[in-house]
Amino acid sequence: xxxxxxxxxxxxxxxxxxxxxxxxxxxxxxxxxxxxxxxxxxxxxxxxxxxxxxxxxxxxxxxxxxxxxxxxxxxxxxxxxxxxxxxxxxxxxxxxxxxxxxxxxxxxxxxxxxxxxxxxxxxxxxxxxxxxxxxxxxxxxxxxxxxxxxxxxxxxxxxxxxxxxxxxxxxxxxxxxxxxxxxxxxxxxxxxxxxx
Amino acid sequence: xxxxxxxxxxxxxxxxxxxxxxxxxxxxxxxxxxxxxxxxxxxxxxxxxxxxxxxxxxxxxxxxxxxxxxxxxxxxxxxxxxxxxxxxxxxxxxxxxxxxxxxxxxxxxxxxxxxxxxxxxxxxxxxxxxxxxxxxxxxxxxxxxxxxxxxxxxxxxxxxxxxxxxxxxxxxxxxxxxxxxxxxxxxxxxxxxxxxxxxxxxxxxxxxxxxxxxxxxxxxxxxxxxxxxxxxxxxxxxxxxxxxxxxxxxxxxxxxxxxxxxxxxxxxxxxxxxxxxxxxxxxxxxxxxxxxxxxxxxxxxxxxxxxxxxxxxxxxxxxxxxxxxxxxxxxxxxxxxxxxxxxxxxxxxxxxxxxxxxxxxxxxxxxxxxxxxxxxxxxxxx
Ligand SMILES: [Zn+2]
Ligand SMILES: [Zn+2]
Numbered sequence: 001x002x003x004x005x006x007x008x009x010x011x012x013x014x015x016x017x018x019x020x021x022x023x024x025x026x027x028x029x030x031x032x033x034x035x036x037x038x039x040x041x042x043x044x045x046x047x048x049x050x051x052x053x054x055x056x057x058x059x060x061x062x063x064x065x066x067x068x069x070x071x072x073x074x075x076x077x078x079x080x081x082x083x084x085x086x087x088x089x090x091x092x093x094x095x096x097x098x099x100x101x102x103x104x105x106x107x108x109x110x111x112x113x114x115x116x117x118x119x120x121x122x123x124x125x126x127x128x129x130x131x132x133x134x135x136x137x138x139x140x141x142x143x144x145x146x147x148x149x150x151x152x153x154x155x156x157x158x159x160x161x162x163x164x165x166x167x168x169x170x171x172x173x174x175x176x177x178x179x180x181x182x183x184x185x186x187x188x189x190x191x192x193x194x195x196x
Numbered sequence: 197x198x199x200x201x202x203x204x205x206x207x208x209x210x211x212x213x214x215x216x217x218x219x220x221x222x223x224x225x226x227x228x229x230x231x232x233x234x235x236x237x238x239x240x241x242x243x244x245x246x247x248x249x250x251x252x253x254x255x256x257x258x259x260x261x262x263x264x265x266x267x268x269x270x271x272x273x274x275x276x277x278x279x280x281x282x283x284x285x286x287x288x289x290x291x292x293x294x295x296x297x298x299x300x301x302x303x304x305x306x307x308x309x310x311x312x313x314x315x316x317x318x319x320x321x322x323x324x325x326x327x328x329x330x331x332x333x334x335x336x337x338x339x340x341x342x343x344x345x346x347x348x349x350x351x352x353x354x355x356x357x358x359x360x361x362x363x364x365x366x367x368x369x370x371x372x373x374x375x376x377x378x379x380x381x382x383x384x385x386x387x388x389x390x391x392x393x394x395x396x397x398x399x400x401x402x403x404x405x406x407x408x409x410x411x412x413x414x415x416x417x418x419x420x421x422x423x424x425x426x427x428x429x430x431x432x433x434x435x436x437x438x439x440x441x442x443x444x445x446x447x448x449x450x451x452x453x454x455x456x457x458x459x460x461x462x463x464x465x466x467x468x469x470x471x472x473x474x475x476x477x478x479x480x481x482x483x484x485x486x487x488x489x490x491x492x493x494x495x496x497x498x499x500x501x502x503x504x505x506x507x508x509x510x511x512x513x514x515x516x517x518x519x520x521x522x523x524x525x526x527x528x529x530x531x532x533x534x535x536x537x538x539x540x541x542x543x544x545x546x547x548x549x550x551x552x553x554x555x556x557x558x559x560x561x562x563x564x565x566x567x568x569x570x571x572x573x574x575x576x577x578x
Contacts, residue, residue, distance in 0.1 A: 018429030020420065027416040035411040049411055056419045064432035067449070137402045156403040172458065185360050188399050 008072035016063055023060060030073065031056075034080045037153050041084045043142055051087060055080035070167070074160070077168045081150060088146055140190035148183030151176055227259055228252065230266075230378060234356060237266035265375040358382065358389045363396050466556030473549040480545050484538040491538065495531060 003011060003025040011029075015022035034055055039048035059066075059079045066075055141149055147169070154160045154168060166176045228236075228249055235241050236249050253260050358366070358379065365371050366379050383390045456462045483489045 016429060016432040018425050020425050023420060023423060023425065024416055027419060031415050031419075032408040032410050035415070036408040039409050045412075049415070052411060052415070053419050053422065057422045060419075060423045060428060061431075063428055069449075137406065141403075141406075152403065153406075156400075157406050157408065181361050181364055184364060184396075184399060184403075187403070188360075188395065191399065191402075 009068045012063060012066060012068070012072055015060070026060075026072075027056065030076055033073070033158055034076065036157060037077065037150070038080055038084050040138075040141060040153055041146060041149060042087065047087075051083050052080065055083050058083070071164065073158075074164050074167050077154065077158070077160075078170070081168055085146065085150075136191060136194050137187070140187045140194075143190060144183050144186055147171075148179050148186065151179035152183045152187075155180055227256065230262065230374075233259060233263045234266045234378075237263055238356060261372075262374060265372050357386065358392065360396075363389075363393055367393070367396055367400055462556075466553075469556055470549065470552045473545070473552045477542070477545045477549050480538075480542055484542055491541070492531075492535075499527075 003022070006014075006025075008026070008029070011022050011025050015026060031052070035048060035052045038051045038055070039045055042048050042051065055076070059076050062079075066072065141152070144152070150169060151165055154165045155162070160168065162173055162176050162180075165180075166173045169176065169179075171179075232241070232245075232249060236246060241249065253263060362371075362379070366376065371379065383393060456465050483491065483494060
């Protein structure tokens with residue numbers, strides 16, 4: 001079966017008929033895009049692997065509910081993005097309970113923890129991941145709020161239109177524009193700061 | 197760098213509109229130039245000037261579209277932090293000015309006013325220069341120096357510089373042609389802004405150069421180990437067969453297409469959906485509370501009305517229909533209902549209303565994406 005000539009919808013249709021090669025074709029087309037987004041969101045390759053796997057498994061098992069009027073890539077990214085955000089939300093809660101004042105043994109320890117967090121805004125794993133991803137632009141992207149980051153990555157790395165980004169992130173178009181504009185402005189400031 | 201055209205950009209309607217109707221004031225008959233529209237968008241026109249311009253905008257779609265473009269271009273100004281050059285600069289200037297006299301002089305030209313104008317003009321231009329300086333400072337952080345306002349303009353002696361939002365729209369190709377041309381013209385003579393644009397271009401290039409990152413080898417195999425291919429096919433096949441489902445999906449898509457897209461839209465829709473129920477409740481309540489009316493009376497009244505309308509509209513056909521057992525049974529049921537105590541009816545309607553309201557709420561909460569993640573996300577401040 002020659003898949004190169006088929007568009008996503010046709011490949012999905014074949015997958016729905018139970019062709020394993022069609023699933024593999026979809027993976028070949030989207031494993032890098034999806035993994036790239038997720039790993040830049042969570043800044044942890046092994047966690048990103050889990051989340052990206054989860055996204056594909058979930059999408060494949062839900063192929064029957066995919067509406068071909070939408071772009072397959074938007075639908076897939078929406079699933080991946082939702083999983084990632086759920087994870088970040090959960091992590092945020094955990095982080096609060098770990099780093100919160102009550103769990104700190106002494107006031108000295110408390111101060112040290114809070115300084116470390118304020119200093120870089122990164123957990124140690126994130127710090128490592130940022131260095132691994134390398135490059136100042138990667139570091140700067142890692143410092144953006146998650147919603148700015150998602151919007152900018154979808155727009156610029158994946159080349160989605162503003163409408164598609166709005167569809168994937170499930171926010172109004174105007175909000176997407178705000179995210180992207182503010183995100184870019186922050187990136188510019190970060191980079192100017194580093195250069196100075 | 198041509199990104200997809202931003203749909204929020206107003207269409208360039210230059211010349212497409214009919215000329216505005218002739219209005220009484222001669223100043224409204226000609227289109228204001230871009231300079232003035234730009235000043236209007238920036239809120240820099242005197243109140244009277246602005247009023248006259250607004251009167252024109254009222255009748256002229258072409259100018260309105262251009263104004264919208266300028267507003268878009270200047271939109272982010274308000275959100276920029278402003279830094280005054282020296283803390284007490286404005287205070288020092290204002291200390292030398294009797295504001296009230298200047299203001300009156302501006303409104304009513306008189307010998308005294310002209311005298312005051314002599315004093316007021318330098319102040320106003322100083323203040324305007326101050327504003328421009330602040331903006332330029334914000335907008336040209338890299339160079340540190342504000343481009344000299346007025347050095348690079350024509351007759352008006354003032355110029356406005358590009359905002360970060362405007363530059364981003366420009367680089368994405370999201371500006372209407374007329375505004376784009378103005379931006380090009382400005383860039384050609386403003387080193388400050390072209391430097392800024394160059395900086396933004398570098399950023400755009402850097403972001404777009406971000407590589408995709410591959411997952412560890414064997415990713416596809418690991419995913420496929422977890423996918424039950426036959427199950428997917430089975431489920432999909434089952435989903436594809438029934439005609440009723442497909443019709444249902446069609447209806448759902450139709451509904452999806454017309455469903456409101458904004459919170460306000462949902463509120464209105466919810467209100468409209470709940471309104472009839474509340475209306476019925478109101479009617480029922482008024483009947484219950486009125487000593488002169490009873491349900492059987494009301495039903496008989498409606499029966500008369502319905503048959504009168506039916507007779508008028510459809511004659512035989514409707515009359516035949518009215519005699520079918522089904523309609524009769526429905527009528528019986530309704531009559532039976534009317535025998536129920538009014539309080540029970542009222543309670544039933546209230547329940548229905550509550551259900552409708554709850555349903556609206558549920559739909560609203562579920563279909564409107566909650567504002568995405570992390571309202572409380574900690575923002576590392578640089
Ligand atoms: Zn006009
Ligand atoms: Zn300029």
